[in-house]
Amino acid sequence: MRKISKFFLTASILALVLAQAIPAAQAAPVAAKIGVISIITGAGAAYGEAITNGFKMARDELNAKGEVKIELLIEDSSGKQEQALAAAQKLINSQQVTAILGPTLSTEMKVVGPEANASGVPIMGTSTTAAGITQIGKYVFRNSLPESLAIPASVKKAVAKYNIKSVAMLYGNDDVFTKSGFDSMKKAATDLGLKVTTIEEFQKGQADYKAQLTKIKATKPDAVFCSALYEEGAVILSQARKMGINQPFVGGNGFNSPKVIDIAKEAANGLVVATPWFADKNDPQVKAFVQKYEKAYGKKPDQFAAQAYDALYIMGEALKKAGQADRNKMRDALAGIRNYNGVLGKFSFDAERDVVMDPNVLIIKDGKFQIFN
């Protein structure tokens, strides 16, 4: 304890001396350490890569502007709760970060969130879409569009456009992401008074969906609501089209990947998804981001990169408002963020620190994602 306060004392004296040494023309940037918990190794590493790329790009841009000086400390969770918790403890207690971005999965957040909340460290998920995340406590935020907001948007638009009266549902029941997506779908269907013809389940990594699809086909629904990740989703689409199920598909956020088109090819046409991120959006800010990201990392940014990019900008905004690297001031500043204009569009936190934004509803048409009207 004494050692640390001594260190801080010398550090702050040093900082004071330095601040005076620099000509007072320019205010010193607000410096802060921000911890990142992401999946660097293991099955979800592709998400972690996109996310950390987004963070790094935002950090470089923010630091170049000179108003804030953000140091990112990136820790791996390999997608496991225990690892995420250990990483969070390290960031909170050993490295004394001001705030944490991440972890990647909702399951990890359910373990890490309470700990960060109890320690008074603001934590913001950039890819946690399950229900009940920000309800963990007043230090827990997220900027990732929850399924409960995304799915009703796409369902509503599809129902209006195709005059849907009855639906069949298909979902992965062993994954927290597809399961909570399904819960939102079911709620949206009930709210709109749709008739549910059948509910079918599948498991992660399944290769053959003909049994479920045959049942769905027999019930003759107007549309199929499918909560799946793109790996399974693309295969489902392709098999459904081959079996002559040509009804529109409405998918969750996990379905929203260019890989769906790569895998399912023409069968992907007619898939409707709601997403916070649309890379071909006609917006100068989005275009600049996509171009810069492609140049730096050799591929188009996906929604995880875009969400991470915006998240760090929101952190930067809060840091400026807080004026110093203080955990409580950061929390209050974050909670006050309204109408921030990022690459995902206009973003606000609601009173429960959850997301307020209008999702883009997209449809795959002629082999690419387009705005669905």
Place this chain on the structure above:
Amino acid sequence: MINPYYLQIASFILINIILGLSIYITLSTGQLSLGNAGFMSIGAYTSALLTVKVGLPMVAGILAGSLLAFLIGILIGIPTLRLQGVYLAIATLGFGEVVRVLFINWESLTSGAVGIAGIPHLGRTMLAGLQERGFSSEQWGLKNNEFISLTIFIILLAITVLLLAFFSRLFASRVGRAFRAIRLDEKAAEAMGIHTTYYKILTFSMGALLAGFAGALFAHVTGYISPADFTYHRAVEILVFAVFGGSEVLWGPVFGALFLTVMPEMLRGMSEYRYFIYGTILVVMMVFRPQGVLDQPLLDRLRGRRGGGGDDAA
């Protein structure tokens, strides 16, 4: 310095030691079980559901979870222990998967893949209990999160030490010798008058009990569980603690759990290479020490050196 980070790692090490012990006990009669992740999940879910939905105190939940795992261990043990070697491994692996799929599909009770959140936390409950009685962590010069981590660590340490003491006594006893006799040669053991079925079911269900106990503790240390925590990866991980550390001596799984939990943390600096190195170490160790890092000759030698005056025959 009481750093919650180190205490957190230490707590996971202790839980992993209990898991390592659970598989060590079943291995001590020469049975290879891959069902311990299943027993772990039974303990975790029972305790979580009893505390969250019924509102029982945590101690009752943990005891009930362990007990249920023990009973199911006996039930599963009686038919499956007719199998040996890989056949037993496959049967128990199947059992673990059945349990996991049951938790996924029994949605009204377990909320399926979404898991159970908001499980009473061991440390936070202790802190709240103390504050109710007018104490505060500041009295001991600790911050709240330091107190929470320290409490968990001390409780788990006490439990682990007690368990180790119990089992080292047990393995030195007549029962322990019976276990070893069965492992070395089941037929010969039977011919010597050892009731092999009884002892095999005893070790199997004791392993289940410990796994369920560790699972219940795990649920109350992380505060959240889902079926994805108890896949066959977990079963293999538990097995590796014992096999890597040494499956012939009690200290083997202890060392295995310690080393294999600390290792990925030490390698954090290597970021994406860390599990690569972890895997390499496992492969190298298995090539050069297939019996595990610790075995009896090595322990004797270590003891001899430390004791100084001991016999140096080893």
